[in-house]
Amino acid sequence: MTPITDTLRLALVQLNPTMGDLLGNAAKLRDARARATVEGADLMVTSELFICGYPPEDLVLKPAFIRACRKVVEDLAAETADGGPAILIGAPWMVGDELHNVVCLLDEGKVQAVRSKVDLPNYGPFDEKRVFQSGPLPGPIDFRGVRLGVPICEDTWSDEVCECLAETGAEILIVPNGSPYWADRVEERIQVEVARVVETGLPLVYVNQMGGQDELIFDGASFALEADRTLSIQLPQFEEAVATFTWKREGETWKCVDGTRVATPGLAEAQWRACVMGLRDYVTKNGFPGVILGLSGGIDSAICAAMAVDALGADKVRCVMLPYRYTASESLEDAEACARALGVAYDVVPIEPAVAGMETALKPMFEGLTPDVAEENIQARTRGVILMALSNKFGPMVVTTGNKSEMSVGYATLYGDMNGGFNPIKDIYKTEVFKLAAWRNTNRPADALGPDGEVIPVRIITKPPSAELRPDQTDQDSLPPYDELDDILECLVEREMGVSEIAARGHDEALVNRIQNLLYVAEYKRRQAPPGVKVTSRNFGRDRRYPITNRFRDKR
Structure with a gap:
């Protein structure tokens, strides 16, 4: 196949996978590939662990599940022998005797390359170190004459992986993500990725998962940044999307020549x-x-x-x-x-x-x-x-x-x-x-x-x-007015502030102590509550995990 040296048609595939529905997820990808083929795409990029859904938690500790994921990925790879778009797809993958969170390049009927996630997040809703092993610092993937740097999600939240890719010859960064939603998350992601663009001098394409998975919401909102930090692509939030864009090499830099930006909703x-x-x-x-x-x-x-x-x-x-x-x-x-x-x-x-x-x-x-x-x-x-x-x-x-x-x-x-x-x-x-x-x-x-x-x-x-x-x-027979209660709670739950700090905001210290006590003693109830949508930076369950038996109280 003739190498593409100056033009790359890149399809961003922002879809809603269902956890564990490997065949169903593959079918969604095939439909997207048919569309990307019509649009003349060279390469499709999916979200992190797309084939199984993210986060798979302890499901990936089941050997039969890992074997099934690999079989579906290899079947998809075989289909790329038709000359259509190649696929960057996320999957759980055995590398030797270790389980890794990887991205596979599927092209010309084969799995042409595998890159492992290096930085495994282990905070808030994430506990990847529980199930995955960290991969080595990666080099670029050579795709039809273009050297692609493919850091996976958390790999871009610090500088090490992207700097390694830039130093080893990457021309463009393509980032598969499983980044959950909470308030103001879109701006937070963009600012993090801007830092990587500044450090490396490379353009960056960010593809995020869409859809609900238990308590977590994945809002899509995939985007691309030019090497000069300009936002050239913004896909919709809370919607599936398959969109193909043209990138051209201009001197030493790749630029998107037909990007579009969809406005994201207010809070x-x-x-x-x-x-x-x-x-x-x-x-x-x-x-x-x-x-x-x-x-x-x-x-x-x-x-x-x-x-x-x-x-x-x-x-x-x-x-x-x-x-x-x-x-x-x-x-x-x-x-x-x-x-x-x-x-x-x-x-x-x-x-x-x-x-x-x-x-x-x-x-x-x-x-x-x-x-x-x-x-x-x-x-x-x-x-x-x-x-x-x-x-x-x-x-x-x-x-x-x-x-x-x-x-x-x-x-x-x-x-x-x-x-x-x-x-x-x-x-x-x-x-x-x-x-x-x-x-x-x-x-x-x-x-x-x-x-x-x-x-x-x-x-x-x-x-x-x-x-x-x-x-x-x-309600106010038992509780303070909700505007006062909610400010105290946000200080205690989201910010982990001390009683004296909260009182300094104008709240009665005895009331703050009372609310703190109610918060602690209700932990046993919350452990038995149904799951629910996470929309703040610190929800109960995945983020805030306090012991039920707990005599500590912050009193000065």
Whole structure:
């Protein structure tokens, strides 16, 4: 084949793989290759570990899985004998007797080259050192007369690998990534990659995974930087894309001559779309026919219902109001109005008979004791049992609706409102829940399946939040105002600030100590909570892993 020396048609393949669906992922890649062939691509670039999905966690410790991955990659390699585009594909791969995270070049019917990831991340949501071995510093891959440097994801978050590639003759850096989303992540990635371009003097192409994988969201937003740091390509965020661009050699430098840039959404839209995509992929990839949730007339269940409809369509969402004697008439009205605005199936199942039965069973043991949180939690647990029964009978997954503020301080009932399979707002503080609800009432993302206009009645957003487990209850009976609570929590959770530092921001020190204690003692609840979308830099579970048994308190 005649070497290409001055022009390279490069296809960026930003797809949504399903973990472990090797044949399905290969089929998606074949479809993309057919498109790239029509567009005249020379080389396709996929995301990190595309063939199996990222992150595979301990799945890669299963020898049969590794063998299956290799077989699918080799089958794809054989298909490149047709003279069409070559493929850079990520896969778990045995190198000798070590398991590596690699990128393979598939061309002319063979696996022509393999490059291993050097810098294995082991922080936050990443624990690659648990399953992979680090590879040696790589040299470039010679592809049809072009020397490609292929650092893998974390390899570009420090300078060593890219500098090695530049020093050994790389002409362009191509970076397969599995970079999860959290707020302002796009700008953070670009700044990191700009540093590599400055250090090496080389242009850089960044291809990221798209889609939800358990709690993690991969937002795509692939891009390219010229050698002068100019952003020449920006693919869409939260959307699959296959796009081919022309790179030409101009003197000693490669330049993209036909790049396009798609605007990425603002923060509110990005947070909303991340939550929606996470819920959609969790439900569909795990084979649930739809979802069911308790619609209380409050803000949390309303926003989860709206997200569910945007994710799956109204025909796959069922909402149930579960009233008790403390349920206000306006809550009944608001829940019905929300269900009507969203166009979902809506049922009302009073819980009074079930609660009465439980109280009767417990009466001999509770005799003479003052009613307290035990009786309140019977209500929440009764609702949880009913929702799970409906899930068992009809098949939809129960959506859990607690926000990050509640999960932080334990303002939730185990085996009650914490029941369910997945929580789209688990990593969203209450103050942001209000903002996102108001945003959705005046905005509808292009990929949303829900209706335009007001989908969450305004009264749900403006009325004081309440669990309605006792007469005239509001959240502020037990908690400080949410703007104050959320600032304290963000300082404790995201920033790991000390009590005195937080008090210096204007908070009462006794209150900060109280919130710190609530945060620590609720750890056992969070360990039993369903998974949920990660949208902050430090979520519960993957990022923040505290011991349940813990007597430390930061007191001066």
